[in-house]
Amino acid sequence: MAVLSKEDREFWDKNGYVVIPNAVPQENLDAMVDVVWEFLDMDRNNPEDWYKYQPYTRENKTSMISSAGMVEIYQHQALWNNRQNPKVHQAFSEIWGREDLWVSLDRANMKPPAREDKPVWNNKGMIHWDLDSTQDPIQFGVQGVLYLTDTAEDQGGFQCVPGFHNTFAEWVKTQPADRNTRQPDLTGLEVKSIPGKAGDLLIWHRLLAHGNGHNRSDKPRLAQYITMSPAKFENEEARKERVDAWAERRPAPRWPGDPRNWEQETQRAAELTDLGKKLLGVESWN
Ligand SMILES: O=C(O)CCC(=O)C(=O)O
Numbered sequence: 001m002a003v004l005s006k007e008d009r010e011f012w013d014k015n016g017y018v019v020i021p022n023a024v025p026q027e028n029l030d031a032m033v034d035v036v037w038e039f040l041d042m043d044r045n046n047p048e049d050w051y052k053y054q055p056y057t058r059e060n061k062t063s064m065i066s067s068a069g070m071v072e073i074y075q076h077q078a079l080w081n082n083r084q085n086p087k088v089h090q091a092f093s094e095i096w097g098r099e100d101l102w103v104s105l106d107r108a109n110m111k112p113p114a115r116e117d118k119p120v121w122n123n124k125g126m127i128h129w130d131l132d133s134t135q136d137p138i139q140f141g142v143q144g145v146l147y148l149t150d151t152a153e154d155q156g157g158f159q160c161v162p163g164f165h166n167t168f169a170e171w172v173k174t175q176p177a178d179r180n181t182r183q184p185d186l187t188g189l190e191v192k193s194i195p196g197k198a199g200d201l202l203i204w205h206r207l208l209a210h211g212n213g214h215n216r217s218d219k220p221r222l223a224q225y226i227t228m229s230p231a232k233f234e235n236e237e238a239r240k241e242r243v244d245a246w247a248e249r250r251p252a253p254r255w256p257g258d259p260r261n262w263e264q265e266t267q268r269a270a271e272l273t274d275l276g277k278k279l280l281g282v283e284s285w286n
Pocket residue numbers: 109130143145157158159210211212223225
């Protein structure tokens with residue numbers, strides 16, 4: 001049975017994003033929330049603990065969390081249980097119009113509330129593209145985020161410029177030649193924060209300028225990133241990178257990673273279902 005209704009498809013076409021409620025069972029969400037706190041070695045009930053690290057930057061790998069809340073965990077069973085959930089795969093299959101997909105080996109997010117007395121954690125939010133927007137044509141692709149807890153509009157969650165995938169081609173003609181190709185000038189564009197319930201899977205078109213917001217609430221924002229794209233089983237180099245990352249409990253090359261190697265030290269390779277094996281690339285879809 002289809003996960004996306006006719007209305008969802010219309011919403012997708014117009015806005016460039018869609019929300020699939022209850023994408024995974026509550027127990028999967030609980031497991032992920034537990035793992036994020038365990039990985040961070042933080043007491044979820046003690047707000048003072050949420051700021052205990054210096055956020056890492058690309059240049060300075062001081063910790064396993066960035067000021068935008070990126071949590072450098074990649075291969076835990078709890079992450080995989082959501083990646084290999086059939087409803088999650090079904091949703092991406094409907095968007096792509098094909099089922100032979102690979103899942104991203106992406107991380108989690110814990111964005112603590114902004115606090116005056118914790119300036120390095122006062123992340124105001126960001127808007128970007130994960131692509132070079134000068135490519136012509138820009139290949140279709142999607143990204144996704146699973147809400148692990150209910151997330152209010154002011155809680156630092158996902159935000160985007162709805163509908164930008166439809167207007168980008170005209171908009172870009174109005175921009176200077178030396179524009180930032182990964183971050184739009186937001187003049188005249190409307191950024192919308194998308195609140196959600198625990199278990200919502202939000203999938204967005206990669207041409208939507210997007211990011212996460214300023215957490216002005218008193219609760220941390222918790223999420224897991226999951227996206228899918230057409231499998232490239234015949235690309236042995238890419239396939240091997242993925243399988244090795246899973247087997248060795250580490251990020252794929254070029255991702256920041258955890259300076260402590262907590263996953264390698266404490267975890268086994270996640271158990272994969274038949275679907276999970278295809279989504280990773282251990283097995284072929286054919
Ligand atoms: O945290 C979010 O919801 C957005 C993350 C983001 O900008 C990205 O994955 O590129």
